[in-house]
Amino acid sequence: MIKLLRCIAFWFVVAASPLQAADYLELTDFQLIDGSGGPARPVKSLLIRDGVIVAIDESGTRPTPEADARWTRIGLAGAWVIPGLVDTHVHLSRFPDPRRGDRILSSALRGGVTSVRDLAGDVRALGEMERALVTGELSGPTLVYSALFGGPAIFRGGPTADMAPGHAPGEAPWARRIDAKTDLRQAVAEARGTGARIIKVYGDLTPPLATALIREARQQGLMTAAHATVFPAAPGDLVDAGVGSLSHAPYLVWEAVDSVPADYGQRIRGPWGAIAPDHPRLLALYRRMAERGVFLDATLYVYKAMKDYAPGQMDTSWTEAAFAWGAAAVRHARAAGVRVTTGTDWFEPRDEGDLPHTHEELALLVEHAGFTPAQALVAATRNGAAALALDDRGMLTVGKLADLIVLEADPLADIHNTRQIRFTLKRGVMTKLR
Ligand SMILES: [Zn+2]
Numbered sequence: 001m002i003k004l005l006r007c008i009a010f011w012f013v014v015a016a017s018p019l020q021a022a023d024y025l026e027l028t029d030f031q032l033i034d035g036s037g038g039p040a041r042p043v044k045s046l047l048i049r050d051g052v053i054v055a056i057d058e059s060g061t062r063p064t065p066e067a068d069a070r071w072t073r074i075g076l077a078g079a080w081v082i083p084g085l086v087d088t089h090v091h092l093s094r095f096p097d098p099r100r101g102d103r104i105l106s107s108a109l110r111g112g113v114t115s116v117r118d119l120a121g122d123v124r125a126l127g128e129m130e131r132a133l134v135t136g137e138l139s140g141p142t143l144v145y146s147a148l149f150g151g152p153a154i155f156r157g158g159p160t161a162d163m164a165p166g167h168a169p170g171e172a173p174w175a176r177r178i179d180a181k182t183d184l185r186q187a188v189a190e191a192r193g194t195g196a197r198i199i200k201v202y203g204d205l206t207p208p209l210a211t212a213l214i215r216e217a218r219q220q221g222l223m224t225a226a227h228a229t230v231f232p233a234a235p236g237d238l239v240d241a242g243v244g245s246l247s248h249a250p251y252l253v254w255e256a257v258d259s260v261p262a263d264y265g266q267r268i269r270g271p272w273g274a275i276a277p278d279h280p281r282l283l284a285l286y287r288r289m290a291e292r293g294v295f296l297d298a299t300l301y302v303y304k305a306m307k308d309y310a311p312g313q314m315d316t317s318w319t320e321a322a323f324a325w326g327a328a329a330v331r332h333a334r335a336a337g338v339r340v341t342t343g344t345d346w347f348e349p350r351d352e353g354d355l356p357h358t359h360e361e362l363a364l365l366v367e368h369a370g371f372t373p374a375q376a377l378v379a380a381t382r383n384g385a386a387a388l389a390l391d392d393r394g395m396l397t398v399g400k401l402a403d404l405i406v407l408e409a410d411p412l413a414d415i416h417n418t419r420q421i422r423f424t425l426k427r428g429v430m431t432k433l434r
Contacts, residue, residue, distance in 0.1 A: 021068040024049055025402070025428050030076035032056070033412065035083040035381040035395035037374050040412060046081070048402040051427030060398035079422060080410050082377060083396050084114025084141075084403035086384025087358045088297045089247060089343025092129060092143070093121030094162070101129055104348040105140025110431045111355040112424050113347070114403035117388050118145040119225060119247065120202070122163050123174035123194045130195065139431060142403075144198065144388045146225060147174035147191035149213055151204025153264055160202070180209060184216040192220055197389075201226035201243065203264035207233045211241035218242055223389060225297065229254040231264040236281075239288050245295040245387050247343060249326035249333070250303060256281040268318045272325040278332050290337035295387040298330045300364040301357050302345035309346065327368035334371065341387045342380040359418050366415045373415040402428040 025048040031040040047055040047062060055062045065071055087108075092101040108116070118126055126145040132138035154160050155170035155177045163175040170177025173190035191199060199217040201210055201224060210226070210233040217224045224244045228235050228251035235246060235255045246252070253270045254260045256279040275282075289296065303323035307316040334340050342361040349356060362380050365371040371379070385394025393401045404425050409417040423432045 083381035146198035147196035150202035153204040250322035286336035297343040
């Protein structure tokens, strides 16, 4: 009874608190690039109410503001407005300094990245970041994160070893070693219970096991993202199983190999010199990916830049060939209708004041994979949001969230102009670069 009274008292307090006054933000006189891939168009007024776009010139409805509404108008003459960028491949929890992730998030948002997909980390840290982002204690992009599944080999050392301090390798619900005997229904349910929205299918998995895992994840309403080859399961196996997204374009090469090795370590020894990115088996793969709506998280940036990551500390002799092949593969995949997204796998700049590397990924798509600037922007906005199942953003149309970037220069004329940021809005709230 006392419990019930307490409950009633609680709800009374909530109901009696005054409603917050509506917040209107009107952006006027700019060029709009809405994420559809079309040209820029002049807009006189874009109206945002409580973080949602309610009118753009004649489309939508212009509400009569409440008497106590707050109305802010910002003139943007000479500016371009694009949707916020989505980075579909980040890792936010692997830093020795646990607060580094928080700082990276806030600088990423100032740098125009409004949503990110974390593809493997310590879910306990990621969940805390996500909570702080939602409550506003932390400023940063929307965070969608994953639980990583793979065979025994991937839990012997390597980056997976430090994903779950306190747990035996491969035995945390978000860093799970599986084999043919695993109760996948239980393992996926436990992963889901961590708050992860994605199962990352990582390595050392046979085609039947990878297929069973992807099907179980889908069955339980989770998204799936796989490395393009998970050794020995090949890209085509993953596409046929219904995977949502494939990461790392260079690893698509194994589709044209008769027998994919079981050793996950072979990923850095792809036959990039021997197999053309338009090999008939690859062209068939791109067509199937397009038909089945599988996203390609190309991650060109990491192959371009890996040699600078920890110079002398790891073998990066293979990355140049991987990059060139991967860029050509992305060009063919896009031509076949595959939706490409902009993941970097390394989006945090060394200097926290610099822009996220996501901008580099856009430029690489244009300079090395034959994208027009408009196509690169679609990859970074509409496609990225769709890959994360964030249907309420990715384009700047009536009804979508006001996640957007105001630029000083035209990114369709030069893709590097995505760096000319005046400010970013996240749900209509402004963050300034400096
Ligand atoms: Zn990664």
